[in-house]
Amino acid sequence: MSNLILIVDDEIGIRELLSEILRDEGYEVQLAATASEARELRQRQRPDMVLLDIWMPLEDGVTLLREWASTGQLTMPVVMMSGHATVEMAVEATRMGAYGFLEKPIALPKLLSTVVRAMQAGKEVRQQTLSSHQLGRSAVMNELRQRLDQIASQAVPLFLMGEPGCGIELIARHLLKPNALWYALEEMHWLVENPFQPLQDYQGGVIFIAELAHLKAAEQQGLMQLMSKLSRYHLRLICGSAQPLGELIHNGHLAAAFLAQMGGVSLAVPALREHAEDIPEIALTFLNRMIETGEIPVRTLTSGALNLLRQQRLRQQRWPGNLPMLASAVRTLALTASGFEITFEDAQRFITDYEGEPGEEPDTVDEIKRAVLVRDLVTLYEKPLRExxxxFEKGYFEFHLRDARGNISRVAERVGLERTHLYRKLKQLGIHGVLYRNESERG
Known part of the structure; x- marks a missing residue:
């Protein structure tokens, strides 16, 4: 069922009024008077969004939201409702993963616009977005969130450093205020052409740059111009980097004057191996999301399998691909498990298949594929689409060239391209004769 909204409120009048309005707008509606009823409905079916009252008898909405976030069931936008909530409570709910907040009595235009935005946001991020609270409750993650809370009221740029796949964007979203807009800057050219472009449209929101090293000199100048106007429009700038800021300057990626003028606060986002105790909780979150999006059949992870994932080492370095690598492992385990339960033996077999014998280097086709997927492709998730x-195409053709021992005809047949087209493609990608040979050289 599509466009399903779950309304959770202990007041029957509010439930029925909201239900009537939303049904008239074409939405399907489910009603719950208590957190317990909402929990049961959520377990039966994932709604497309939830309108959740904060103050309810026996169990409040914030407690239910926290439970959904910690068990991997917060896979839909949740909009909190209350006539008595404080701003601090609304902010805390948002940081736990709530999409937004509606103050009672709810104005009709505000209700409908919020529902439309929440439903659209749910469609866009359902498969990949977690909240910062779903990255675990270990000491290192709690400390990181506390430091973010400390700077939440400071209108300064934030620089987040961490390995690819460690969840920099998820951590950055921790500072997104209720109902505020998120602008992920992907097309850098407007920083040169019109650096003030997002000021009006994203007032009160966050501008996010995934990788500082991608900024060219002219774009850095444009960003400095933009910085001078951010406070007037209550905008926050958050930038990610896979390298420490000092290294970016030393390697020539950033100008020292740029960082000096930007100022700001720098925080390190830990790699997954640095909060391995959170792996079971994160793995369960990935599993539930994949089940609900239809990627995998219904499965459950046993405690033995979860503990093995937490303890295991891959290629002498625990989880080098971080969150995407863990998600890939969960997906593989779910698709290859012999039964409903993913057991300790299933996880052990997966790890053995991946690792091979100690000290063994990948030299078979299957091992090369695994190494590429885990070590190389994971870094693509945080890069611009064209790059x-x-x-990917370069790695794809290099793999087939090596596997076919440089035989162009064989590669062309495998990848479904004419030889002349393949030669042009290889030249375009900068793959030269070291990886392939002419047909006359076959022997």
């Missing part, structure tokens, strides 16, 4: 596509 990621070019890198």
């Amino acid at each position: 990621a596509r070019d890198e």
Whole structure:
């Protein structure tokens, strides 16, 4: 069922009024008077969004939201409702994963616009977005969230450093205020052409740059111009980087004057191996999301399998691909498990298949594929689409050239291209004769 909204409120009049309005707008509606009823309905079916009252008898809405977030069931937008909530409570609910907040009595235009935005946001991020609270409750993650809370009221740029796949964007979203807009800056050219472009449209929101190293000199200048106007429009700038800021300057990616003028606060986002105790909780979150989006059949992870994932080492370095690598492992386990339960033996077999014998280097086709997927492709997730596509295509053709021992005809047949087209493609990608040979050289 599509466009399903779950309304959770202990007041029957509010439930029925909201239900009537939303049904008239074409939405399907489910009603719950208590957190217990909402929990049962959520377990039966994932709604497309939830309108959740904060103050309810026996169990409040914030407690239910926290439970959904910690068990991997917060896979839909949740909009909190209350006539008595404080701003601090609304902010805390948002940081736990709530999409937004509606104050009672709810104005009709505000209700409908919020529902439309929440439903659209749910469609866009359902498969990949977690909240920062779903990255675990270990000491290192709690400390990171506390430091973010400390700077939440400071109108300064934030620099987040961490390995690819460690969840920099998820951590950045921790500072997104209720109902505020998120602007992920992907097309850098407007920083040169019109650096003030997002000021009006994203007032009160967050501008996010995934990788500082991608900024060219002219774009850095444009960003400095933009910085001078951010406070007037209550905008926050958050930038990610896979390298420490000092290294970016030393390697020539950033100008020292740029960072000096930007100022700001720098925080490190831990790699997954640095909060391995959170792996079971994160793995369960991934599993539930994949089940609900239809990627995998219904499965459950046993405690033995979860503990093995937490303890295991891959290629002498625990989870080098971080969150995407863990998600890939969960997906593989769910698709290859012999039964409903993913057991300790299933996880052990997966790890053995991946690792091979100690000290063994990948040299078979299957091992090369695994190494590429885990070590190389995971870094593409945080890159611009064009750059990621070019890198993937280069790795794709290099793999087939090596596997076919440089035989162009064989590669062309495998990848479904004419030889002349293949030669042009290889030249375009900068793959030269070291990886392939002419047909006359076959022997």
